[in-house]
Amino acid sequence: MSLSKVPAASRGIHVSVRRQSSLRSDLKAALKELIPQKRQDMLKIKQKCSDMKVGDITVGSLIGGMRGNCSMFWQGTSLDSQEGIRFQGKNIKECQACLPSDPTSCDPSDNFLPESMLWLLMTGNVPTKQQASNLSSELAYRGAHLPDYTIKIMRNLPQDMHPMTQLAIGLASMNKSSRFARKYEQGSLGKNDYWEYTLDDALQVIASLPKLTGLIYSNIVSNGEPLGQYNENRDWSYNICSLLGMTTGDSINRHDLTEQQAKDFVNLMRLYTGIHVDHEGGNVSAHTTHLVGSALGDPFLSYSSGIMGLAGPLHGLAAQEVVKFLIEMNSKLSPEMPKSEIEDYLWKLLNSKRVVPGYGHAVLRKADPRFTAMLDFVKARPEEFKTDRNVALMQKLSEIAPKVLIEHGKTKNPYPNVDSASGILFYHYGIKELLFLTVIFGCSRSMGPMTQLVWDRIYGLPIERPKSLDMDSLKALCHL
Numbered sequence: 172m173s174l175s176k177v178p179a180a181s182r183g184i185h186v187s188v189r190r191q192s193s194l195r196s197d198l199k200a201a202l203k204e205l206i207p208q209k210r211q212d213m214l215k216i217k218q219k220c221s222d223m224k225v226g227d228i229t230v231g232s233l234i235g236g237m238r239g240n241c242s243m244f245w246q247g248t249s250l251d252s253q254e255g256i257r258f259q260g261k262n263i264k265e266c267q268a269c270l271p272s273d274p275t276s277c278d279p280s281d282n283f284l285p286e287s288m289l290w291l292l293m294t295g296n297v298p299t300k301q302q303a304s305n306l307s308s309e310l311a312y313r314g315a316h317l318p319d320y321t322i323k324i325m326r327n328l329p330q331d332m333h334p335m336t337q338l339a340i341g342l343a344s345m346n347k348s349s350r351f352a353r354k355y356e357q358g359s360l361g362k363n364d365y366w367e368y369t370l371d372d373a374l375q376v377i378a379s380l381p382k383l384t385g386l387i388y389s390n391i392v393s394n395g396e397p398l399g400q401y402n403e404n405r406d407w408s409y410n411i412c413s414l415l416g417m418t419t420g421d422s423i424n425r426h427d428l429t430e431q432q433a434k435d436f437v438n439l440m441r442l443y444t445g446i447h448v449d450h451e452g453g454n455v456s457a458h459t460t461h462l463v464g465s466a467l468g469d470p471f472l473s474y475s476s477g478i479m480g481l482a483g484p485l486h487g488l489a490a491q492e493v494v495k496f497l498i499e500m501n502s503k504l505s506p507e508m509p510k511s512e513i514e515d516y517l518w519k520l521l522n523s524k525r526v527v528p529g530y531g532h533a534v535l536r537k538a539d540p541r542f543t544a545m546l547d548f549v550k551a552r553p554e555e556f557k558t559d560r561n562v563a564l565m566q567k568l569s570e571i572a573p574k575v576l577i578e579h580g581k582t583k584n585p586y587p588n589v590d591s592a593s594g595i596l597f598y599h600y601g602i603k604e605l606l607f608l609t610v611i612f613g614c615s616r617s618m619g620p621m622t623q624l625v626w627d628r629i630y631g632l633p634i635e636r637p638k639s640l641d642m643d644s645l646k647a648l649c650h651l
């Protein structure tokens with residue numbers, strides 16, 4: 172069905188009582204209340220404890236990707252090697268229990284809104300339903316119109332250009348509309364006020380991602396023909412789904428999803444984008460955003476750089492490797508997928524010096540709780556997934572692979588990481604363009620680094636400039 176055949180009533184003219192037509196949520200006011208105390212805390216730490224040692228830097232970490240160096244300040248999340256990620260101190264289950272979901276729905280199984288998570292990250296507090304709804308409205312309002320020049324650029328990008336390159340270009344182009352950059356250039360901005368304009372831009376970055384994502388996906392799959400309608404009365408994740416053509420009523424419903432499947436897909440999107448927002452500061456996408464922002468780059472340029480980092484195969488691109496791996500393995504196994512065949516397959520892979528995609532982690536030493544959350548999504552929908560062999564294999568692998576990897580004896584973490592499950596679930600519902608999966612990751616990951624950028628400006632953190640050592644200095648240090 173083409174979008175023009177979708178009834179007008181369901182094409183974004185969906186009149187909902189959900190939203191008051193406020194253009195601004197109370198997020199800025201909430202931050203204003205927090206700032207004096209937080210700035211005081213930071214000042215006290217700076218004045219009294221600047222010489223306090225955090226840890227030792229070894230030669231090993233200097234040439235080994237700075238592993239284990241505690242050398243960054245990051246406000247919203249922290250990663251424990253045993254427990255996994257905590258968002259302002261709350262683990263995923265706690266977030267699922269307390270963060271508000273879509274206010275237009277009464278379904279208790281709905282996932283929380285990523286907008287609720289954004290509020291939590293920014294303020295450290297759980298939003299009320301009204302606060303979450305207002306922030307969701309503000310993002311929907313802000314995201315309704317991309318600049319003309321951005322749309323023009325996006326429409327002219329080659330169909331086969333890497334989707335992450337398209338996203339980085341789209342975001343970078345929007346720097347032209349940065350309020351922070353404009354004010355800074357005018358020389359009228361005091362340091363204490365940087366954060367207000369950064370917040371404005373940061374929210375604009377996040378709000379613009381559904382439409383940018385829709386433009387990229389339609390560029391890839393439909394020659395630029397729109398797949399769905401943006402709806403100012405719906406939440407951020409819903410709009411991503413609609414613009415991917417994955418909702419009923421207001422999109423072309425590319426894969427003829429039933430009402431239930433489309434609803435589940437929106438909840439998958441909320442779950443996925445809600446828990447991928449942030450993973451401490453040291454990962455490539457977050458650190459890059461922070462680094463570029465430390466030179467007072469505006470949020471559009473900073474996050475565009477973060478997206479470039481996320482595009483690396485050792486970072487955001489790993490999810491697509493897992494999907495390829497599962498499909499390939501599936502094609503080699505007999506229909507019952509016996510354990511012995513899976514073990515043999517894994518051993519052949521390991522003996523040929525390849526890694527098992529979706530397993531292991533640089534910091535975590537347990538199964539990633541984000542993986543568990545995605546698996547719970549599957550377990551709650553047995554009918555939907557009962558005939559999907561890829562999903563069945565993903566589940567079987569999570570029981571079999573750790574034992575094989577332990578016996579193999581190399582990896583420090585033999586358990587499934589987040590990428591084990593995420594890609595194959597999107598694939599199940601019809602998102603089969605594997606390179607595109609990282610764009611969805613990029614939508615989610617905006618929230619943590621954008622939060623940090625706002626707080627970087629609140630605290631007035633300086634430009635990052637670590638000291639490097641050349642080979643002669645290193646040899647001298649090592650007495651070589």
Ligand SMILES: CC(C)(COP(=O)(O)OP(=O)(O)OC[C@H]1O[C@@H](n2cnc3c(N)ncnc32)[C@H](O)[C@@H]1OP(=O)(O)O)[C@@H](O)C(=O)NCCC(=O)NCCS
Pocket residue numbers: 485489521525526527528529530531532533534581582583584588589590
């Ligand atoms: C995530 C990853 C890059 C972390 O790397 P790391 O911090 O160096 O991991 P470790 O310290 O556990 O690595 C120790 C050894 O185990 C190996 N190893 C780690 N994960 C492995 C896996 N999934 N399969 C096979 N071997 C693995 C490493 O290659 C390394 O071998 P080496 O000593 O011969 O170089 C790594 O686990 C990996 O490549 N996993 C598969 C890809 C993946 O799922 N990426 C997504 C991450 S979210």
